[in-house]
Amino acid sequence: MTKVVTLKEIKKLVDIPTLISEIETGFALYSEGRTEVPPVGFLHLDQPPGDVHIKYGFIKGDNCYVLKVASAFYENRALNLPVNDGVVMVFSAQTGGIEYVLLDEGWLTDIRTAAAGAVAAKHLAPRKVDKIGIVGTGVQARLQLELLSEVVDCNQCLVWGRDPAKVKDMIGDLRRSDRMRQWGVGINAVTALADLVSQSGIIVTTTSAREPLIAAEHVQPGTHITAMGSDDHGKQELASGLLARADIVAADSIVQCVDHGECHAAVRDGHIEPGAIIELGTIIKKPSVGRADEKQITIADLTGVAVQDIQVATIIAASYNK
Secondary structure, three states, rough: OOOEEEEEHHHHHHHHHHHHHHHHHHHHHOOOOOEOOOOOEEEEEEEOOOOEEEEEEEEOOOEEEEEEEEEEEHHHHOOOOOOEEEEEEEEOOOOOEEEEEEEEHHHHHHHHHHHHHHHHHHHOOOOOOOOEEEEEEOOOHHHHHHHHHHHOOOOOOEEEOOOHHHHHHHHHHHOHHHHHHHHOEEEOOOOOOOHHHOOOOOEEOOOOOOOOOOOOOOOOOOOOEEEEOOOOOOOOOHHHHHHOOOOOEEEEEEHHHOOOOOOOOHOOOOOOHHHHEEEHHHHHHOHHOOOOOOOOOOOOOOOOHHHHHHHHHHHHHHOOOO
């Protein structure tokens, strides 16, 4: 019998440290070739504007496969509705029957994406970080900082966004967060993005920009950047030349990132070759190919891989049965 799990139930079943660990394992399995993950499906709607991403796959040998549909309809704000929505379905790999329908309303996509940012920072960020810079003011911007608290020792955060009112609201929300209060990190706004870039040891970009926001010359030696926003064709947050300047360019999936991530623009513009990109899962399994010293510039291009959805769905299914 199919089990329907609501968002309220889902949130109770997700333990953040466990989630980060399982996402880390998923990346390693993906890079080892132990998963079956077809290309992402995209639907683009014009009136009203909306994006739909379809991701699916399985880990070889598992007893289930997973299909996720996640959407973003940008004019929903004017209707006082959430921008994001979604559902995750878990099927038996023996019979094809639907075992679980996870009515997560897009939350699982948000939280597993934030967990991926934590994994990237764990393996690529410098050991000493004075300031974290968050670029953007949406749900993902907030979650990225909250989950970094699990892997980074830092006491200051800078936030930049195009709309000062949204920056103010985001900082207020974060300061009231139990996780942020426990971490003790100070959170402040900056008006110039270049100031955030030049001061931050970790930078996380979370926007839907279609033109580069961060220039190569503003990034200081030793900086780690996690770029989250370029999850679809035409999006770009980092100048192509910045990837050429980086000592390490990591991707959650080389195939995906060359198709529609930050790596796509850098390869298109002739700044890097696909062979220069290393997968995050490879770094997880072989740390010696990751950051070698505190002066290196590292970039993680994260487009979101179905193995993340498989891992988080497996967590829910296992916890729901207890």
